[in-house]
Amino acid sequence: MALLTAPTEPSSVGPPLSLEPSSRRLGEKFIVALLFGAAALAVLITVGIVLAIAGPTIEFFRQVPFSRFFSTEAWAPNFVPDGFGVYNILAGTAAIVLYSCMIALPAGLGAAIYLNEYASHRARRILKPVLEVLEGIPTVVYGLFALAFVAPLLQEIWPTFVPGKLGDPPGFQFVLSAGVVLGIMIIPTVASVSQDAMSAIPHGLREAAYGLGSTKMQVATKVVVPSAFSGIVASFVLGLSRAVGETMVVLMAAGAIANLTLWPNDPVLTMTAFIGRTATGDVGFGTTTYYTLFAVAALLFVITLVVNMISIALVRKFREVYE
Amino acid sequence: MRQSGRTRVAVDAARASASTLERRGIDVKGELFRAVLLFCVVIGVVMLATLLIYVTIAGWPRLDVNLFTQMPSTRDPQTSGFLPAIVGTIYVMFGVLITTVPIGVSAAIYLEEYADASKWYNRFIETNIQNLAAVPSIVFGILGLAFIVRGPWGLGFVAFAGSLTLMMMVLPTVIIASREAIRGVPSTLRQASLGLGATRWQTVSRQVLPVAFPGVLTGTILAMSRAIGETAPLLLVGATTFVRFLPEGLFEGAYSVMTVQIFQWAMRPQEEFRTLAAAGSIVLVALLLLMNSVAIWLRNKYSREY
Numbered sequence: 123m124a125l126l127t128a129p130t131e132p133s134s135v136g137p138p139l140s141l142e143p144s145s146r147r148l149g150e151k152f153i154v155a156l157l158f159g160a161a162a163l164a165v166l167i168t169v170g171i172v173l174a175i176a177g178p179t180i181e182f183f184r185q186v187p188f189s190r191f192f193s194t195e196a197w198a199p200n201f202v203p204d205g206f207g208v209y210n211i212l213a214g215t216a217a218i219v220l221y222s223c224m225i226a227l228p229a230g231l232g233a234a235i236y237l238n239e240y241a242s243h244r245a246r247r248i249l250k251p252v253l254e255v256l257e258g259i260p261t262v263v264y265g266l267f268a269l270a271f272v273a274p275l276l277q278e279i280w281p282t283f284v285p286g287k288l289g290d291p292p293g294f295q296f297v298l299s300a301g302v303v304l305g306i307m308i309i310p311t312v313a314s315v316s317q318d319a320m321s322a323i324p325h326g327l328r329e330a331a332y333g334l335g336s337t338k339m340q341v342a343t344k345v346v347v348p349s350a351f352s353g354i355v356a357s358f359v360l361g362l363s364r365a366v367g368e369t370m371v372v373l374m375a376a377g378a379i380a381n382l383t384l385w386p387n388d389p390v391l392t393m394t395a396f397i398g399r400t401a402t403g404d405v406g407f408g409t410t411t412y413y414t415l416f417a418v419a420a421l422l423f424v425i426t427l428v429v430n431m432i433s434i435a436l437v438r439k440f441r442e443v444y445e
Numbered sequence: 446m447r448q449s450g451r452t453r454v455a456v457d458a459a460r461a462s463a464s465t466l467e468r469r470g471i472d473v474k475g476e477l478f479r480a481v482l483l484f485c486v487v488i489g490v491v492m493l494a495t496l497l498i499y500v501t502i503a504g505w506p507r508l509d510v511n512l513f514t515q516m517p518s519t520r521d522p523q524t525s526g527f528l529p530a531i532v533g534t535i536y537v538m539f540g541v542l543i544t545t546v547p548i549g550v551s552a553a554i555y556l557e558e559y560a561d562a563s564k565w566y567n568r569f570i571e572t573n574i575q576n577l578a579a580v581p582s583i584v585f586g587i588l589g590l591a592f593i594v595r596g597p598w599g600l601g602f603v604a605f606a607g608s609l610t611l612m613m614m615v616l617p618t619v620i621i622a623s624r625e626a627i628r629g630v631p632s633t634l635r636q637a638s639l640g641l642g643a644t645r646w647q648t649v650s651r652q653v654l655p656v657a658f659p660g661v662l663t664g665t666i667l668a669m670s671r672a673i674g675e676t677a678p679l680l681l682v683g684a685t686t687f688v689r690f691l692p693e694g695l696f697e698g699a700y701s702v703m704t705v706q707i708f709q710w711a712m713r714p715q716e717e718f719r720t721l722a723a724a725g726s727i728v729l730v731a732l733l734l735l736m737n738s739v740a741i742w743l744r745n746k747y748s749r750e751y
Binding site: 147149150153154156157158159160161162163164165167168170171173174175177178225228229230231232233235236237240241249251252253254255256258259260261262263264265266267269270271306309310313327330331337338339342343344345348349360363366367368369370373374394397398401402407415416419422423426427430 | 454455457472474475478479481482483484485486488489490492493495496499500503547548549551552554555556559560569570573574576577579580581582583584585586587588590591592595596613616617620644645646670671673674675676677680681704705707708711712719722723726729730733734737741
C-alpha cells in the first residue's frame, strides 16, 4: 500500500490502485481450512493409534504386573493357569526375521546392483515390472503358498539334506517355510529402495573409476555401494520392519506354539500371529485376553517406531549429497 | 567430511584398478559376481512363476460358476463359493474409495499448494504421514477395533468399520502419489492462471488438478489394490465371521471379504478347501494384476513432459 500511494512525484492518472482483493474471499479461507483438516487427519490417526493402544495396555498392566510380562514364564494368556512371558513370542518374531532377512537383504541388494549396473535397458524394462508384481500379490496368497506348497516341499527334501539333530522333518507349520516365503516377499521392497539410491549417484563417479581402469565389479562394490550406502541402509531397515510387522504369512505357515527357538524346523508364534490368531477366535470384550492383544500391539508399535527412528538416524549419518 | 568420503572412494577405486591393469583375459571374479547378482534377480522371478503356476494348478478344478454364485459351506466344498465375500469386498472397497480419495487428495493439495514448509506443524504433518506408512497393518486393525468398532464411534462389526480401517492404512499411499502428481504440474501454469486474476483455489481446482488427474488416478488404483489384498487388519474388525448371507449394507450386518474367506479355507486341513482357497486366489490375483496393469498403462499414457 505504502509503495503504491507514495510515489516520488504526484500521480496524474486518477486515484491510486489497490492490490488488496476486493472481497475478503472467505470461501478461499474456508477451503484452506478444509484442506488443512484433511492433512491434519494423518496426525489424528497417529494420535488415535497411541490412544487406542495406551488405554487398554494400561488396563492390561493393572491386571497383569509388569514383572510377569517381562518374565521367563510361559506364553499362555488364554489358558489356566495363564502365563504372560512375552519373550516367547518376541523370540518367535526374531526367528522369522532372522530367516527372512537372510534371504531378503542380500538378494534385494544383489538384485538392485544387477538392475542398476548390469542389466540392459530392455532387461530392466521387463524385470522391474516383474518385481512390482511380486510386491502386489496379496499376503494371504503368499501364506497359502507357504502352507500348501513350500512346507510340504521342505518336509519332503528335509531328510536328504539335513543330518543330525536337525534331521527331524518339520511338521506342517514351521519357521523355515514362513521365513523363506516372507524373505522372497520382501526382496522387491529392498531392491527398489536400494536401486533408487543407486540411480541417484552421478555418473561422473562411475566414469572416473572406469577411467582409472576399474572393472565393472570394482565400480559396483567400491563406488556404487559405498556411495549409495545411506539408501541401502534405509532399504534394509525397511525390509526388517516389514518382516517384523507382517502377519498373514506367519499366521498361516509358522505355527501356533509360543516357542523359544531358532531352529528352522520348529513351529513358532510371532507377535503379529498372536494378534491375528486371537482376534480370529472369540475374544470377550474386557477379558484379560482382550487386553493382551493391545499390550502386544503396543510392543509391536514401539519396536517398529524404534526401528524406523534408527533408520532415519542412520540415513542422516551416512547421507551423501550430490549436486 | 563429505569431501573426504568421496576422496576415499576414489582412492580405493584407483588402488583397485591399478592392480587390474596388469591382468589380461577373462575376469573370472567379475563374471562370478555378475552370475551371483543375476541369481538374486532370478530367485524373485522364479518364485513369482512358481507361485502363479502353483495357484493356477491347485485352484483350476474349482474355477467354475459356483465359485462366484454360491454361498460358502463347510460341509460341501464341491459347490461352495465366494458370493458373500465378493459382495462384501465390493461394499468395503466402495467405503474405502469414497473416504480415501477426498481426504487423500485434499491433504496432498494442502501440502503441495498451501503449506509453508518452514512452519513446524506442516513439517510435523509430513513426518507423521511418513511414519504412518511404516506402521504394521495389523496395528491399524487394533486401532479400528478400539475406536471404530467399539469405543467412541461404536459402529460394531460392519463393513464400513472395515472401510475406515483400510482407509487409514492406504491414506499415505494416496497422499504421496497425489503430491507427486501435483508437484509434476509446471509452475508456469499456476503463474499464468494467477496472473489472469484467478484466485488460488480457482487455480488449483481448474488448472492444477485436471493436469494432475492421471497421476492421482494411478495412485488411487494402487491404493485400492493394496486395500483389496489386505487381510490382517480386517481380522480384527469383524470380517472373520463365517457369513452365509449377503451383507445388508455398509452400516449393518456381518460381512466377509475375499482375502479373509481365502484365509479361512486355507486353514482347513482338507484338500478340497485348499483347492477352494487357491481358486479364490486366482480370482484375486487376476483382479489385482488387472488393476496394476491399468495403473501402469495410465501412468505411461498420460506422463506428459513439460
